[in-house]
Amino acid sequence: MELLDSLIVGFYSAIRPEILMFCFFGVFLGTVVGVLPGIGPLAAISLLLPITYHIEPTAAIVMLAGVYYGAEYGGSTASILLNLPGTAANAVTCLDGHPMAKQGRAGVALFMTTIASLAGGITGVVAMILFSPAIVEIGLSFGPAEYFSLMVLGLIAASTLTSGSPAKGLAMVVLGLLLGTVGTDINSGIPRFDFNIPEMMDGISLVALAMGLFGISEIVSSITVSRGSKITEKITMRTMMPKKKDFKDSAMPIVRGAGLGGFFGALPGTGAAIASFVSYAVEKKVAKDPSIFGKGAIQGIAAPEAANNAAAQTAFIPTLTLGIPGSATMAMMLGALIIHGIQPGPMLMAEQPDLFWGLIISFLIGNFLLVILNIPLIGLWVSLLNIPYRLLYPAILVFIMMGVYSVHNNVFDIYLVALIGIVGYGLLILRFEPAPLLLGFILGPLMEENMRRALLLSRGDLATFIDRPISMWLLIISAAILGWSLISAIRKMAQRKTLERERAEA
Template sequence: MELLSNLWLGLQVASEPSTLLYCFGGVLLGTVVGVLPGIGALAAISLLLPLTYHMPPTAAIIMLAGVYYGAQYGGSTASILLNLPGTPSSAVTCLDGYPMAKNGKAGVALFVTTIASLAGAMSGLVLLVLFSPAISEMGLKFGPAEFFSMMVLGLVAASSMSAGSAAKGLAMVVFGLLLGMVGTDVNSGVARFSFDVPELMDGINLVALAMGLFGVAEVVRCINSADMNRKPEKVTLKSMAPSGEEFRATVKPMARGSALGAALGALPGVGPSIAAFMAYAIEKKVAKDPSRFGRGAVEGISAPESANNAAAQTAFVPSLSLGIPGDAVMAVMLGALIIHGIQPGPMLISEQPQLFWGLVVSFAIGNIMLVVLNLPTIGLWVALLRIPFAWMYPAILVFVALGVYSVNNNTFDIFSVAVLGIMGYALMVLRFEPAPLLLGYILGPMLEENLRRTLLLSRGDPMVFIDRPISAGLLAVTGAMLLWAVWSTVRATLRSRRQLERAEQAPA
């Protein structure tokens, strides 16, 4: 009964006309920000923060939250249509979303993305409502050792996303970790691998890296290729709906992605990006035919999209109930609360029930708004593909340059995205997937920080990773995955060798 009364209180707060207007404005702006490459929710929320000073606290947080999870919806649109990830978490959607668009199924891909995003968001919302205290307690059990082990597991899982061998995927993860080391050392303050370039003191720009590896590299690849002349599909309501086989193929991945994203999003410091990458890796592991991934598998869209949207909802659990921001966006959100005199922490739910439950109910309302906004506009977004590619690609490069420049107002980032684009094209020619590299770059600094923190607390004893049960379990799963990858590679090599021997022994 208490839960129902709390939800009723939240509904009363969230259904006020002014609050609904703020919620709608937030999700609409978030969708636009997600579609535009290089902008991101962080920049949008930072710009909107001064506007919230004179707003009611609940309405301000609901609007900023709408921008946050609205960007998760919109980020997949450019990923599918143009191979440009609008947000870091939507980079994995490029792997199968863009091939689907090239195969004339852009409408289906966007439709599945919208439904998967709604399913993931609602699943995360249910978990947020039912298990907030338990999730907060679970998050407190995770120390630096557990976070390090979980990130190692995520990186090993990411190596399986490579369309080729697992060794190539692992190499890309390691390369991403090396790129993540560029910049100032957190502990000593010494610049590492910056080559006396002041602009590299803060590390490589994440937006420049994502735009270069995916967007610029794809533009270079498509010049003078068959893609320049491909005919865009004519989108109708019938063509947008997935077939029965495609719909059945999305149900289980959506369920798994939602559960994984909801669980990972509730952990401090994890966030939607890691959830999306791990959901994709799991689907590729459990698939009967993993070779379909990277060529337009609908599961490669539904799983990560449901995961990152579920994580976007439950990311508010550690931020609100523990006062621990999961990422930079959540840190800005906490700043907005503190500006309004509200202290995040374990007492927030009891001291500010109207704000907490109003925010929770607004999540459900906002996600329904997003579906109403996104489904009718699928045809509009796909119509972008009717623009001649000879005109579109220069415009894409201009938008990429503007988006990258807007992050730090630094022309060095524009040169960086050009160099990274050439590197991304070279990796594409050599059949290396860029997605594991991106995850390695994102997790690298956090991995190093938690490793150092653990060894500092244990006075240099590495056995602490084994002594702690959760950490030991995560490392055991990581070891099992590595052994399975080695065994699969050896088995495939032996099978191909036997087939070659049979072919040589067969009579001419």
């Protein structure tokens, strides 16, 4: 009964005209961002973050969240038509989506991805409704020591489970932690690492850091990427309608994909990309004829699209209930909440139920809005893919500079975002993933605060982190992940040396 009352509160909060307007704007922009390869939801959220300073917190978070899960919907369009994934999670959709387009079934593929995305999104929202209260109850038993250990686990998992080198991921986390120490000390009020620059006393701007790392650097690196040919095929409602066999073949893959996506989305360091690849692998394993995959199998697009959209929703569970983001995008959402004076965690549900439950109901509304947008407007998304990138990218750069300047009306922030963009591009060239850096930057001050609070309560005794059972087990799991990553790295080095020796002998 209490859950029903909470949902009613959320419903009344979500159906307010201004919330519906920002929800529509968010999912629309997210779809556009997903359709256009090379931009990504993180860059779009960074661009919109300055705008949210001038609107109420619920509307701001609803809009930013709409951009995130809307991009997962739109990302399949470029994957199917151009063989270019709009987002990382849509990369696996290219494997069967583009072959379907070559067979003249692009419309069917686009329609089925929309249906699968809706099913995955609804599954994720239901998981949030059912499991968030239980996680909040566990979170209420956490003290400063447990929060510190949980954040350590989240950072290590996010850095070592990335697609790149675990060592590089950890290095980026440490760099993010160091950048998070710039500014005024939270306990003493003394400026530190500000190099006598007055603008640095408040710390490095989150907006400047995010725009530089995920806006400027990504755009500059995308300029050299080939975008393929223009789309000339006309897609109508008739060409989009799947056959009865298509629905039959997609039903169970959608169910399995949504379940896997809901599970992986809630785990730190995994997210939508891993969920979509795992669901694709599962479908190949359970298929009677695995040879159909890679040649236009509809199961190969239905399962991953359901998985990545379910994961996009359940990623909000640890972020909202525990204040622990599992990805860079969730870290940005956490940063946006903190900017608006909202502290995510177990008390959020009790202190601001209209925001918490309103956000969840808005996810449900947003997913249906995306279906309404995606199916009739597929022709528009296709035409967007034909915009010359030499016109699109300079416009985005101008918006980045305008956005970062509007936060503090300070020219220093423009220089800062340009410098961070140059550094970010260098990191991309060296194959350092910027996402762990952003996680470290946002969680760093929170980790420091909880660590110092725990030490104050224990009178400086470091044993407090292992005396408390939950904190101890979280640290043990963190150490196990680090050890596993180290062993994997050593094993890969040994395999590489063996291959080099065999080649030399041959």
